[in-house]
Amino acid sequence: MKIMFDSGAIKSFISKAALKRTKHLPININQQHYLMADGYTTFEVIGVVKIFIEFDAIKTSIVVGVVNSLCVDCILGMDYINKYKVNLNTKEKQIQIHTFKDMITIPMENQVDNVKILCRLIHSTCIYPYQEKKIQISTQVSSGQLLFSPAYHLIHYKNLISPHALISIINHSAWISVYNPTSSPCYLKSNIIMGTAVPSSTVAYITTILNTQTQEPMDEDNTTSLTATSEQNIRNLLMHLQDQQQFISAQVILTRYHQLFDTTTTTIAETAKPHVICTGNNPPTTSRPYPQTNEKQNAMFEIIQQMLKNKQIRASNSQYSAPVLLIKKRDGSYRFIVDYRKLNNITVRDNYPLPNLEQAIQLVGGYQFYTKLDLRSGYFQIPIREEDKHKTAFITVHGLFEFNVLAQGLKNSPPSFQRIMSDLLSSCKKFCLTYLDDILIYSNTFDQHLDHLNQILAILNKHKFQLNPQKCELIRTSIDYLGHTISIDCTKPLQERIEKILAIPQPTSLKQANAFIGAIGWYRKFIKNYAKIAAPILAVTNLIAKNKHRFKWDIPQREAFDRLKNILVTEPLFLNYPDPDVPLILSTDASDYCVGGVLYQEINDERKN
Numbered sequence: 001m002k003i004m005f006d007s008g009a010i011k012s013f014i015s016k017a018a019l020k021r022t023k024h025l026p027i028n029i030n031q032q033h034y035l036m037a038d039g040y041t042t043f044e045v046i047g048v049v050k051i052f053i054e055f056d057a058i059k060t061s062i063v064v065g066v067v068n069s070l071c072v073d074c075i076l077g078m079d080y081i082n083k084y085k086v087n088l089n090t091k092e093k094q095i096q097i098h099t100f101k102d103m104i105t106i107p108m109e110n111q112v113d114n115v116k117i118l119c120r121l122i123h124s125t126c127i128y129p130y131q132e133k134k135i136q137i138s139t140q141v142s143s144g145q146l147l148f149s150p151a152y153h154l155i156h157y158k159n160l161i162s163p164h165a166l167i168s169i170i171n172h173s174a175w176i177s178v179y180n181p182t183s184s185p186c187y188l189k190s191n192i193i194m195g196t197a198v199p200s201s202t203v204a205y206i207t208t209i210l211n212t213q214t215q216e217p218m219d220e221d222n223t224t225s226l227t228a229t230s231e232q233n234i235r236n237l238l239m240h241l242q243d244q245q246q247f248i249s250a251q252v253i254l255t256r257y258h259q260l261f262d263t264t265t266t267t268i269a270e271t272a273k274p275h276v277i278c279t280g281n282n283p284p285t286t287s288r289p290y291p292q293t294n295e296k297q298n299a300m301f302e303i304i305q306q307m308l309k310n311k312q313i314r315a316s317n318s319q320y321s322a323p324v325l326l327i328k329k330r331d332g333s334y335r336f337i338v339d340y341r342k343l344n345n346i347t348v349r350d351n352y353p354l355p356n357l358e359q360a361i362q363l364v365g366g367y368q369f370y371t372k373l374d375l376r377s378g379y380f381q382i383p384i385r386e387e388d389k390h391k392t393a394f395i396t397v398h399g400l401f402e403f404n405v406l407a408q409g410l411k412n413s414p415p416s417f418q419r420i421m422s423d424l425l426s427s428c429k430k431f432c433l434t435y436l437d438d439i440l441i442y443s444n445t446f447d448q449h450l451d452h453l454n455q456i457l458a459i460l461n462k463h464k465f466q467l468n469p470q471k472c473e474l475i476r477t478s479i480d481y482l483g484h485t486i487s488i489d490c491t492k493p494l495q496e497r498i499e500k501i502l503a504i505p506q507p508t509s510l511k512q513a514n515a516f517i518g519a520i521g522w523y524r525k526f527i528k529n530y531a532k533i534a535a536p537i538l539a540v541t542n543l544i545a546k547n548k549h550r551f552k553w554d555i556p557q558r559e560a561f562d563r564l565k566n567i568l569v570t571e572p573l574f575l576n577y578p579d580p581d582v583p584l585i586l587s588t589d590a591s592d593y594c595v596g597g598v599l600y601q602e603i604n605d606e607r608k609n
Helices: 015-021 079-082 152-156 221-237 244-256 294-309 343-345 355-364 384-391 412-423 446-462 495-502 510-521 531-541 546-550 557-571
Strands: 003-005 014-016 030-036 042-055 060-065 074-076 087-089 093-096 102-105 117-121 125-127 132-138 143-149 167-170 173-179 186-188 193-196 312-315 324-328 333-339 370-374 395-397 400-402 430-435 438-443 472-477 478-481 484-487 490-493 585-590 595-603 606-608
Touching: 003 490, 014 015, 014 042, 014 472, 015 060, 015 343, 060 079, 060 557, 125 132, 132 193, 132 446, 143 173, 152 193, 167 173, 167 244, 173 193, 186 490, 221 472, 244 446, 244 472, 294 312, 294 324, 294 333, 294 400, 294 495, 324 355, 324 395, 355 412, 355 430, 355 484, 370 446, 384 400, 412 430, 438 446, 490 495, 495 510, 495 557, 510 557, 531 557
Parallel strands: 003 074, 014 060
Antiparallel strands: 014 074, 030 042, 042 060, 087 093, 093 102, 117 132, 117 193, 125 186, 132 173, 143 167, 143 193, 312 400, 324 333, 370 438, 370 472, 395 400, 430 438, 478 484, 484 490, 585 595, 595 606
């Protein structure tokens, strides 16, 4: 029999089904309605009966209320706890029960399996079309953290949306979010079942075995923030998971680090090594502000005010100054660019290497699960060393300012960013690849992947990083990364990139021809005899600047151009992963106009590239 010690319950109760499985005294039929601690919800007690509970030959007894249903077989409340001076030692995970002559210690389970707790609506409410509403639910458990799952009828008959979520229960009640995506209002009557709450093996499930006086009241503003931003972002990232247990297990981990997914505020990370700008003994570099139109001046003022609010910049008294450009984006907004060319000319180069892209793609291929994490405005989360901040000063008609965080356009921004992230995640490099602000996690099994994901998120959360949920992809069997689609079976060119190449028209200049050969050359490993096919184009694009007038685009180039594009849509483009137990064969060839080589394996009398 499963027994829950509940210090939030005044009296003790047993379910009718559990009582039937025991030899018991007659029930004293006396129907009553008890009020839960939420002050609203009632439950019916059929009658009372004295039961005897034996722990390792020590007999105890208590009069309990008999109810039709209970989240566990029996709940022992404060009447039992006070009678036997029960000591709930959560640190040692032990329960001590005292009788007149004896004292017994029994182990406490802090994880409960196969317990489903009904969650009922406390107040009748109406959810209007396209409205998201927080509503209060009641449970038979007085306090703790549980995983809520919406009821079937709520989703399939009333067409409401309520996320699976980790809820905090205090005084038998909790708050959940419900969204009405329809054009009709939906009325919900009090006491209807909104869903069930269950403990999870991946959550330290704490029932009200804990002293309720030590629990903090729920901060409703905090809960709203989590529901409106982090929870919605987390839910969107996991919507593709069809297995409910996988969904819940992943949601628990993401909810644990929900601050990472909260995009309502900006953050500056706490890193051991800030960005350093080494300029030697060179004097400060200075510039005048670039002239701007009134429209751009107003836009620049708004951008500066926002960066000041986010503490990304501050007012400056620096001897340095660099001018600012505003470049209009496609959506009409402006990109803020500081022209650091003078500063970069006197900055000592940082030679920390970026990952080799080809090697990176080979490294991460062949795994079952992938997660891609994208840092939100990654550079702006990296702090600059205090004594170097004045070197980043930029000048505008609105004043002189300097960066507190790593700015775009600084000479060593990429290697410095890569070093910081690589050092930060060095303990995870066996299952994690970091390329600037992209973090790729790869694993062989789902449970292993959750463990890997948990480790990465814990590190990012500890150092107060922030993710961009819109660009993250979690727990996928294939992933788009560095221009390729990677899965357990093979590596393929990213379809979006292929479509862009197919849209390139016949070149009319050397610049256009170089752009085409650069784009398709990234996927040359997928194209058989690439060097031979592309030779006519390579012959006219391999020109230095002073000879660019010699460029010509005749029939051989047009035919090669069309043939390369045709291969992209007619032949299967993928590379198999090598079998480590089979020898690799290097095949080479050469002619008057090209050389080439390919690695392959002979597997079951079949050539695998």
